[in-house]
Amino acid sequence: MQVNSATLFLQAAPAPGGGMMPIFLMVGMFVVMYFFMIRPQAKKAKEQKKFADSIAAGEQVVTTAGIHARINRTNDDGTLQLEISRGTFMTIERSAVSMEMTAAARKKAGVTTEVVAAK
Numbered sequence: 001m002q003v004n005s006a007t008l009f010l011q012a013a014p015a016p017g018g019g020m021m022p023i024f025l026m027v028g029m030f031v032v033m034y035f036f037m038i039r040p041q042a043k044k045a046k047e048q049k050k051f052a053d054s055i056a057a058g059e060q061v062v063t064t065a066g067i068h069a070r071i072n073r074t075n076d077d078g079t080l081q082l083e084i085s086r087g088t089f090m091t092i093e094r095s096a097v098s099m100e101m102t103a104a105a106r107k108k109a110g111v112t113t114e115v116v117a118a119k
Contacts, residue, residue, distance in 0.1 A: 051099040055080070060109075062101040063092060 055061060057071050061082070069082035072089060080097070082090050 048095075048099050051102075052094040052097060055094070055097060060102075060105070061097045062105050063096050064098045064101070065096070066101070068105065 055071060055074075057073055059071050060068070061071060062068050063082075067082070067084065067090075069084045069090070071080050072083040073081040074094075075081065075091070078094050079091050080094055082092060084090055
């Protein structure tokens with residue numbers, strides 16, 4: 001009788017604790033996904049909200065649509081009145097001001113004030 005290696009592998013006994021391995025893999029994948037995707041995104045959203053709450057009248061900002069303007073007035077309802085050019089005003093939501101684009105515009109203009117204190 002001939003015994004080939006494929007037959008030996010198919011007849012091998014299952015490894016002890018083999019039922020737990022898929023559970024450990026799923027937990028491991030969730031942990032990796034949390035630390036590389038969910039946590040950084042939540043941190044970035046928190047920083048954006050902090051930035052939106054800290055902006056005040058007189059600051060030069062860039063909206064998410066790419067509009068460069070100066071904040072003329074902050075309203076109590078969560079909106080900002082922007083002056084796009086002399087005598088031209090627009091009202092937008094606070095959340096429409098882009099933290100990244102405003103920081104890039106300030107860096108390009110040579111303004112040294114820090115946008116959001118990183119913690």
